Structures are given as C-alpha cells and as structure tokens.
Amino acid sequence: MEVSVWDTYVPREDGKIMHFDILVPSTLTESxxxxxxxxxxxxxxxxxxxxxSANECRFCHMQSAPESVEEGIREQGYYIIEMENCS
Known part of the structure; x- marks a missing residue:
C-alpha cells in the first residue's frame, strides 16, 4: 500500500514539541x-x-507501507509514528 506521510509538530503545555507522522492511504487528500x-x-x-492545523501538520512525502502500518490503516483509517516527545 502506498501511503502519504504528514509531518506533524505540536507544542505541549510543558514547552516541548511533539513530533509525529500521520500516515494515511495515498488516495486520501482531504486535509x-x-x-x-x-x-x-x-x-x-x-x-x-x-x-x-495546517501550521503544525504538512504533507511530507509518499512511501510504501509495511504490513503493520497497512493493518493499522485498515483498522482505524490512519497510523501514527511517534518521533519525539510523544509520551
């Protein structure tokens, strides 16, 4: 499955910046x-x-998804990859 990767940076209340990617099917383009x-x-x-919003979340690129990501997308429509300060 080809997925679109949306690079996302959201400030936390403690001043840290969360960085995570939202992966969706490449056919989904509605921001x-x-x-x-x-x-x-x-x-x-x-x-x-x-x-x-659009200030924190932007389309980055498309790539082929591994089976675990495909499964997550089939179950809930999207998949999150946590990068920094997400816990």
Whole structure:
C-alpha cells in the first residue's frame, strides 16, 4: 500500500514539541480528515497540547507501507509514528 506521510509538530503545555507522522492511504487528500486523525491521536495523551492545523501538520512525502502500518490503516483509517516527545 502506498501511503502519504504528514509531518506533524505540536507544542505541549510543558514547552516541548511533539513530533509525529500521520500516515494515511495515498488516495486520501482531504486535509481536514487528516487533521481530525491527528486531533484524535492527541486526545489519547495524558498531557495538554496546542492545536493541530495546517501550521503544525504538512504533507511530507509518499512511501510504501509495511504490513503493520497497512493493518493499522485498515483498522482505524490512519497510523501514527511517534518521533519525539510523544509520551
């Protein structure tokens, strides 16, 4: 499966910057849907964060996804890769 990678940086209330990628099927291009996925992910965190919008989340590139990512996308429509300050 080909996926689009959306590079995302969201400020945390403690001043750190969260960095994570939102992976979606390459056929999904509606940014409001993708931002909604990011917001749903942020709601799972035990700490407060800033807003997620086009300023924090941008399309980066497309790539082929491994099976574990494909499975996550089939289950919930998207997949998150946590990079920095996500816990």
């Amino acid at each position: 409001t849907t993708i931002f909604g996925y990011g917001k749903a992910y942020l709601e799972t965190k035990s700490f407060k964060t800033g807003e997620l």
